[in-house]
Amino acid sequence: MTIASLAPLAVVLPILGAALTFLLIRHTRAQRGVSIALLSLTLALECLLLASAWNGGTAAVTIGGWLPPFGIVMVVDQFSSLMLVVSSAVSLAVLVYATGQGMADGDHDAPVSIFHPTYLILVAGVSNAFLSGDLFNLYVGFEILLTASYVLMTLGGTGPRIRAGVTYVVVSVVSSVLFLIAIAMVYGATGTVNMADLALKLGDLDQGTRTLLHVMLLVAFGIKAAVFPLSFWLPDSYPTAPAPVTAVFAGLLTKVGVYAMVRTETLLFPGDTLNTPLMVAALLTMVVGILGALAQSDIKRLLSFTLVSHIGYMVFGLAMSSAAGLAAAVFYVAHHITIQTSLFLVTGLIERRGGSSSVDRLGGLAKLSPMLALLFFIPGMNLAGIPPFSGFLGKVGLLQAGVELGTPLAYALVTGGVVTSLLTLLAIARVWNRAFWRRPTDAEHPDPVLLAPQPVRVAGPGAKLNSTVTLLPRTMVGSTAALVMVGVALTVFAGPLFGLSDRAARDMLDRGPYIHAVLGDAAAVPGTTAAGGTR
Amino acid sequence: MSVNLTLLIVMGALYACGIYLILERSLTRVLLGLMLLANATNLLILATGGYAGLAPLFAKDIAAKDYNDPLPQALILTSIVISFAVTAFMLGIIYRTWLLARQDEIQDDAEDRRVAATPSFDAEDDAEVPAETSEFPLTMLGSDGMDVSDRGASGADAGLQADQPPATVLAGGREMSAEHAAAEEKPGSLNIDPSPEGGGK
Numbered sequence: 001m002t003i004a005s006l007a008p009l010a011v012v013l014p015i016l017g018a019a020l021t022f023l024l025i026r027h028t029r030a031q032r033g034v035s036i037a038l039l040s041l042t043l044a045l046e047c048l049l050l051a052s053a054w055n056g057g058t059a060a061v062t063i064g065g066w067l068p069p070f071g072i073v074m075v076v077d078q079f080s081s082l083m084l085v086v087s088s089a090v091s092l093a094v095l096v097y098a099t100g101q102g103m104a105d106g107d108h109d110a111p112v113s114i115f116h117p118t119y120l121i122l123v124a125g126v127s128n129a130f131l132s133g134d135l136f137n138l139y140v141g142f143e144i145l146l147t148a149s150y151v152l153m154t155l156g157g158t159g160p161r162i163r164a165g166v167t168y169v170v171v172s173v174v175s176s177v178l179f180l181i182a183i184a185m186v187y188g189a190t191g192t193v194n195m196a197d198l199a200l201k202l203g204d205l206d207q208g209t210r211t212l213l214h215v216m217l218l219v220a221f222g223i224k225a226a227v228f229p230l231s232f233w234l235p236d237s238y239p240t241a242p243a244p245v246t247a248v249f250a251g252l253l254t255k256v257g258v259y260a261m262v263r264t265e266t267l268l269f270p271g272d273t274l275n276t277p278l279m280v281a282a283l284l285t286m287v288v289g290i291l292g293a294l295a296q297s298d299i300k301r302l303l304s305f306t307l308v309s310h311i312g313y314m315v316f317g318l319a320m321s322s323a324a325g326l327a328a329a330v331f332y333v334a335h336h337i338t339i340q341t342s343l344f345l346v347t348g349l350i351e352r353r354g355g356s357s358s359v360d361r362l363g364g365l366a367k368l369s370p371m372l373a374l375l376f377f378i379p380g381m382n383l384a385g386i387p388p389f390s391g392f393l394g395k396v397g398l399l400q401a402g403v404e405l406g407t408p409l410a411y412a413l414v415t416g417g418v419v420t421s422l423l424t425l426l427a428i429a430r431v432w433n434r435a436f437w438r439r440p441t442d443a444e445h446p447d448p449v450l451l452a453p454q455p456v457r458v459a460g461p462g463a464k465l466n467s468t469v470t471l472l473p474r475t476m477v478g479s480t481a482a483l484v485m486v487g488v489a490l491t492v493f494a495g496p497l498f499g500l501s502d503r504a505a506r507d508m509l510d511r512g513p514y515i516h517a518v519l520g521d522a523a524a525v526p527g528t529t530a531a532g533g534t535r
Numbered sequence: 536m537s538v539n540l541t542l543l544i545v546m547g548a549l550y551a552c553g554i555y556l557i558l559e560r561s562l563t564r565v566l567l568g569l570m571l572l573a574n575a576t577n578l579l580i581l582a583t584g585g586y587a588g589l590a591p592l593f594a595k596d597i598a599a600k601d602y603n604d605p606l607p608q609a610l611i612l613t614s615i616v617i618s619f620a621v622t623a624f625m626l627g628i629i630y631r632t633w634l635l636a637r638q639d640e641i642q643d644d645a646e647d648r649r650v651a652a653t654p655s656f657d658a659e660d661d662a663e664v665p666a667e668t669s670e671f672p673l674t675m676l677g678s679d680g681m682d683v684s685d686r687g688a689s690g691a692d693a694g695l696q697a698d699q700p701p702a703t704v705l706a707g708g709r710e711m712s713a714e715h716a717a718a719e720e721k722p723g724s725l726n727i728d729p730s731p732e733g734g735g736k
Contacts, residue, residue: 140613147620150624151624159642162632163642164644166632167641170569173572173573180576180614184580184607187580187583188582297653
């Protein structure tokens with residue numbers, strides 16, 4: 001019995017929590033306790049998994065007594081355990097934030113009591129997708145998290161949320177159908193859906209079939225990861241959801257898509273067949289995304305566009321299929337989950353304090369709440385890639401890998417990356433200048449909350465006009481601050497973390513550890529970087 | 536491996552109808568389209584299982600290749616359950632859309648339209664910067680003796696907008712209580728008429 005055999009608990013515990021909180025639907029306090037306790041337990045467990053995989057111990061757990069390649073496998077390696085830890089830490093912070101929001105507003109309505117079970121199911125789906133060792137289980141993980149996200153997206157059932165939810169659901173279902181078609185074709189071509197087994201068998205197919213399957217999987221994951229031109233749905237649907245929900249979606253859901261793309265590129269289809277299209281897509285994602293961000297006046301929409309734009313960096317690292325590029329991409333995913341989520345959480349606080357998330361209506365927040373300004377400034381600069389933050393380190397890693405590659409396209413991407421970074425800084429600086437730095441009276445349509453002489457107890461956006469709410473509850477500020485500190489910790493411990501990403505990238509490109517962990521040491525691993533992948 | 540041609544033709548027809556339907560603006564048709572797509576995919580998975588063999592119940596005297604492949608059926612079962620959940624949820628959303636908007640069509644994103652209609656000229660970024668942007672009032676420099684300390688940094692157009700609307704409970708495009716509005720009505724407050732877009736909120 002090794003630590004890795006506890007891996008299924010990362011999925012089971014949140015589902016158990018969901019069942020419990022669903023039973024406790026009338027007892028909000030017990031619900032909060034159960035969900036936070038179980039998520040903390042999951043996080044502790046995943047830290048153990050990460051520790052066991054830290055120095056390269058890839059391990060596989062078979063479930064239900066069916067030996068691979070027939071049964072369901074869960075694989076714990078450096079990449080998946082790192083993703084698990086980061087995602088659970090982020091979801092725990094968001095859960096505490098959401099609980100704080102619920103307590104501050106004092107609402108015991110039905111939509112909020114459904115929040116906890118749904119949220120835990122979302123976490124279970126994300127964990128399942130990260131751990132999954134076969135394509136169909138990955139599909140199931142995606143569906144678990146998507147179905148939960150449909151409910152969270154339309155929480156409360158207001159007009160704008162329903163409108164956004166429709167687009168989101170339809171796009172997600174179409175991408176899932178594409179994924180399922182790809183799985184059916186993969187199964188038809190090889191007779192297996194186990195990823196380690198596929199890694200051995202896909203190499204035997206002829207080039208045309210391989211490329212077809214490869215493209216189908218990448219398109220399906222590209223929609224979920226919001227890679228241009230498949231990213232149009234994201235800025236349309238994310239901003240309308242409640243602040244904690246948008247935060248967790250922005251942090252986790254697109255990254256699950258990126259994770260699946262990484263697995264596709266490294267494990268299933270190694271080599272460089274589709275690197276050029278991927279690089280072009282990465283460049284367009286970065287530039288088009290950030291140009292979209294510059295046009296926005298609503299902070300949530302602006303952040304949604306920067307989210308799309310920064311997915312481009314990860315795809316860039318992935319598309320180079322070199323160890324350095326992949327390592328930087330792994331590091332960047334971990335960094336971006338934390339930073340993007342904290343920025344959305346801060347935006348939720350801005351909306352509570354300033355009464356709006358539109359920069360046309362905000363002003364003077366730095367004076368009203370210096371803490372809020374600090375909480376926005378640190379992740380904002382981090383996102384823009386200002387040294388010494390982790391965003392800078394991740395981008396430098398990517399740019400170095402791009403220069404090492406040295407092709408004209410790689411240089412174009414390096415340039416695009418620098419330009420995107422500068423434009424991100426511009427977008428963030430505009431928010432900073434308007435919402436925090438100028439006087440509220442200078443805003444185009446200043447929000448009355450900011451102009452009121454004693455703004456301590458007035459109606460916030462989440463409450464009815466006659467009820468009084470705490471504008472900045474301690475729990476919400478505390479959980480946001482904790483997440484911002486995690487972002488800073490990623491900078492402080494960037495050395496060991498980069499070491500981990502480096503080992504993860506090498507293991508993924510080697511494919512040997514993964515395949516041996518799943519199929520046993522006897523499995524013959526095909527040539528590591530050969531495009532044909534002959535056995 | 537023999538392939539059932541009827542199955543494939545039906546699958547193709549379902550895909551064609553499904554894709555046609557999801558391109559409609561009517562939500563009910565989109566839902567029907569998604570259901571057709573899901574069922575077409577189920578047929579595709581069934582087709583990957585190869586020819587129709589015996590039921591996969593183990594018996595000693597039957598060779599392994601005579602059995603039907605059971606795995607695709609397990610996959611189909613899972614996918615049916617998932618599409619069932621999604622269909623139920625979509626029906627809920629469609630009903631809610633009907634309750635809220637009394638129509639069965641996908642709505643436009645108002646904020647998106649607003650951003651698209653916004654001119655590229657940005658009042659704050661692109662306007663001519665007044666020579667005096669300091670926080671210290673000009674009176675300290677003894678220029679004209681007028682106190683401009685509570686004007687904004689964009690003082691040039693702030694002066695033009697300073698004419699207040701009469702006592703109202705609408706301020707900055709937001710409904711507010713009378714006492715707040717009263718607290719607002721201090722000299723120098725730059726509340727202008729609420730714009731019809733109202734910041735997209």
